[in-house]
Amino acid sequence: MDLESIPGVGEKTARSLSALDDPERALRTGDVAAIAAAPGISQGRAARIARGAIRHEHDDPGAFLATDRAREVYRSVLGLLKERTVTDYAAQRLETLYPSSRRSRIAEVQAFASEAIERNPDPEVLEALEGVEPLRESGDVRVRERCLATTDAERYTEAKEAIPELPVEIVEDAQGLAELARGYATVIAIDESFAGIAVEGDVRVEPNALENPAEIVPERSLAFFARNRNRLRAAIDVDRTVGLGSECDLDALEDGLSRLDEDGTVAGDAELDRLTAAADDVDAATGTAENVANDHLREAIREQDVTIEGSDLLSLVERGAGVDSLLSRELADEHAAAVEAARDHVIDALALESGEEELARRLFTDEPTFPVERDEDALGRLRTELTTAKERRANRLKRELAADLADRREGARRLVRDALELDVELAIARFAREFECTMPAVVDEEVGFAIDGGRSPLLDESTEAIDPVDYEVSGVALLSGVNSGGKTSTLDLVASVVVLAHMGLPVPAEHARVQRFDDLHYHAKTQGTLDAGAFESTVREFAELAQSGEGSLVLVDELESITEPGASAKIIAGILEALSGNGATAVFVSHLADEIREMAGFDVTVDGIEAVGLVDGELEVNRSPVKNRLARSTPELIVEKLAEESTETRPQSDGGASARSGSFYADLLEKFD
Known part of the structure; x- marks a missing residue:
């Protein structure tokens, strides 16, 4: 189909329509939602474009409504139909229906409307339709904790185009990969030359990554389902209520949506929830643990009498000893108990597991100090470990969920499209019932x-x-x-x-x-x-x-x-x-x-x-x-009524004014003959 041959479609609009997956299908079927998904095209304009495409297909001049009053009648009956829609989409979709002089177009809509009027506009279905809207594209997706790495400038450009969601870095060697691994949760090396290297951190060598972007960036497909989660659930409810006959596996789609949050993250995984909470709360938990240890020591110092003989004090001073030495000598057990309490608090507060517990224990040293302070290097290692573990699990779950949903995207689109089209059908059915309508016979004979x-x-x-x-x-x-x-x-x-x-x-x-x-x-x-x-x-x-x-x-x-x-x-x-x-x-x-x-x-x-x-x-x-x-005419009826009344009320012997008035009415009435 030559897009520019459609009435109302110029070069710029044709370019926008070409960006659609299947513009010909959208135009041929009047799919306003799909047309509106093209860049820069509103839903109202999409309806006008669809109408122009229909006219083009049926060689329809589109001049059936020849006067202002004819157009007013059309807008009025169309308005009655639109008032009976639930979704904005259906109201716009009805704009593609217009009076045509072409037999093919009339027959096409008659076939659709004949099925539509058999629909039952059940209140439960209408309620379910309230949540259905055209699906939205996922928009720009940006992933910051993962990157692609290459040594080749040409490969760099190719990666930027194929997977724009991820940052792409140029490195010289394995050491460069190692440095990247310290700044990213996952590094994906896309050069064959990196095969077999061993680098600390989550570094994956995948030369074919650009050919399988869904595996590298599962967020790409998940973002679509996340953004449309509520709309898809509403369409599922519609299908289950009325039976649209969708080929989409509703249970599998619903299960996938239940595992997805609105922000595109995976939901419902206890381990991921634990790691996410731990990574988010590690600094706060460590700070609280410091307070736990110091409160414990303060209380111990208050309650305990510490006696130091003069010779011992002199010896300590001569050696330059301070409070740490006193703690070590007099409060060693209490200090150890305070540090252990701090470690236990971090482990319990963050629900850490065995490998993580070891890192948590390094947050506070056994050296007697007051006040007790965290080891910042150990805190950084624990924070990195928790964040990396969280991202690894999240990425694995995203890949698994994206794989489950990958083949359901087109089915999901059809599901929503069918639900929206159902609203169009139900609007026609409601109009037909409320105004006691029937399908007319439209004939080619000159019969008026x-x-x-x-x-x-x-x-x-x-x-x-x-x-x-x-x-x-x-x-x-x-x-x-x-x-x-x-x-x-x-x-x-x-x-x-x-x-x-x-x-x-x-x-x-x-x-x-x-x-x-x-x-x-x-x-x-x-x-x-x-x-x-x-x-x-x-x-x-x-x-x-x-x-x-x-x-x-x-x-x-x-x-x-x-x-x-x-x-x-x-x-x-x-x-x-x-x-x-x-x-x-x-x-x-x-x-x-x-x-x-x-x-x-x-x-x-x-x-x-x-x-x-x-x-x-x-x-x-x-x-x-x-x-x-x-x-x-009305005057004739009034004169007739007056003549009849004068005859009925006039006495037979009355030959005066009443008789004359009766004669007047009778004479007037004769003028109408």
Whole structure:
């Protein structure tokens, strides 16, 4: 796939997309999360790129929504779908669904949506989805306690590129390795020439290290799982709740995640925990041990009487002896006990084992001193031993865990991707259930549309409170009806059904059949009479539509408001003649239906939303348009009601004012015939 051929993708974006493992798959399937993983591409932009790729694949011009009102209807129904998502990903993924005139695209989404509406949006599944997010890349990983060593400058450059996570050092010989070993917990020599050498410290000779970076830097793969640990666990919960059919070994993945901390270190190993705590606490424990020894000696000195004869004191002074000699002579046992207590404290506090205990005992010498002080060299050796042991064990555990998880990365990606796609499916299922939707028949024949039991999703009412509407139009029709009778909501219903059908999604109706239209032109009601310039622009727009509107669906709400009623009727009649002549499907809502019908040069269909009557001052309306019937207006219903009331209340003998008013109403009513 030529990435730059995708609408909206330039050279810079194409380079970013090329960094993905499989950009063609991501674009072909609309995988917003994978596209958003490309450098510099946000999730919102990823959705637009995916949509452009879909259009490119289906050779779709993307011009189905031809007017502002048509686009508003699309954004409204899309918003209803997005409101029923749990994850941000699903909301963005739904942006890749759009009304298309291409049969292949409609069929593609219909296949997906037909399966989606069979999903059960169980609350437990929705709750589990709350923790699922697209996986993040591990980012830069830096390891400081381990290094690569080489004698060759070219090999040095190669190592820097292959394993950027580790520092790379140049050495001249084995002595250089030994010096490095004093500064790093592990040194990995990558030259064949170092084979067979013996160097103090953790020095490994691995000439093939650059070919197996996962073994040298297990942190590389562990960082990915550590950073996504909670997201993966949430996806596991989703799979176990709903059964995604994932090929990923959930138990093995979960076990691996349980052994990994968020910072990428191995968790749950008692020995590593012991060594880590000991290395971290060795200085504090040694300081406390000093206090233990000195407190012991102070107490012993306070409680013990020390008697020195004059000749002995003189002898000691002449020899230059000090308190150490006195301690050695008089408090030797107490000093030994104090030092032993200090050593025992360090061993117990750090939970040291046999080899480490020997180093700990060297922290305090047997030479009598007061105050007792640590041996800094011995402390440094113990600290180094504990740190090195910790790093060795941590590295071994990391390698083992990385090996266990190495083959699960792609499965983990699919697991999360399936969970996120499930949210998209459940949003469609929830929409279909809440609005009582069905999958429509989208046909290639020029049959217009037929909707049975439709309820507009754009009404701010519950589905149960909306009266179902049946409406069918093939060709051109005028829709008449009383004010507030539901003409505009009927147009909204038709537009919603047509938009959703061309998106490949279920529609809010019991049954629906929709012609596959090339585009949708929906013109909302104009507020007030247009000035000359705006009027001219509107007429030009309809002129273009009349000339090239074959295969179009045109919905217009009270176009007569653009200018004077007499002129409006003539203009609308002319537009309808042109649309009928080129095979478009159109519904024009108008209060001038009778006048337009008389002026039209063809037998235009007039449908009516009938008001049954007035009940307590409120219109009672049959919301489904009646074919070939001009609906009565609200004024006619009111006059009819007044005429009926005057007849019912006037006494037969009354020939005065009441009779005259009744005659007035009757005469007015005749004017509507």
